[in-house]
Amino acid sequence: MIGGVSAAVIAAVVLVAVLKDGDGSPSKWISKKYSRVSSGVYRSPKPPQAVAKEINKKHKAIDRVDDLAAMGAGGGVFLRYPKLVVGVLPDGSGSRITVDTPSGGYSRYHSHVGGRWSSPGSNGWNSSGIASFRGGGPGSGK
Template identity: 80%
Template sequence: MNRKYWVIGGISAAVVAAIVLVATLRHGGGSPQKWIAKKYSQTGVGTYRSPKPPPAVAAEINKKHKAIDRVDDLARLGPQGGIFMRYPKLVVGVLPDGTGSRITVDTPSSGYGRYHSHVGGYWASPGTNGWNSRGVGSFRGGGPGSGK
């Protein structure tokens, strides 16, 4: 093979690698759950703590991992409310906890059940596989003729 083609191939591979690296770093390099576990202090299974108030914590999480939808009832309910973010396979709750925040990370069904009084009028219940990118409950078919 000609040296010219090797150089072009090398440059192309470097450009593709740079694009993949930037996309990975921009997205936070993984799931919201993993990022939250690294960023905040764990206080229990799926529960974390931050000294910052809920709006600041929710903004940090959403900046790193854009939620499908978000419900904020802090203005209406005060310390009884929270900020709830919906992801395809997670529900993240950010609740007032003293001067800081308590962050919970749940599966779609358990998070929807736990926070139904806050999100029930806004979110549809999740499907068996969470929500799709439009926020609709995902469902993997069934019934006559499926999978044929």
């Protein structure tokens, strides 16, 4: 009887995990939730801070930079994930959402995030936000 109860509990936990993460990565969820403008670019009628909050609620970012207060329409909200950078920028009365690789997003938004984020490694960042691969060869002090 204990084995049956344990199996039922494990099955329930697995089912909840599958249903909760049914949208997979942030990029898949964003592509389903927002209107596609072009490859890796989406649009929402909501303001950037509301959109960033929705995205972060569904997929918790490693880090977040919000420079809208300091830069106004020239700023944005930037979410860092191990394998992605999501930029949420003002676009008229709504938002433009960009989804980039770590190196692409870091390069694109360096003027916004460069003072706070380290450059990503070849595999992005780990869950602590540190470059996941430092590279180097013999004697490079890995």
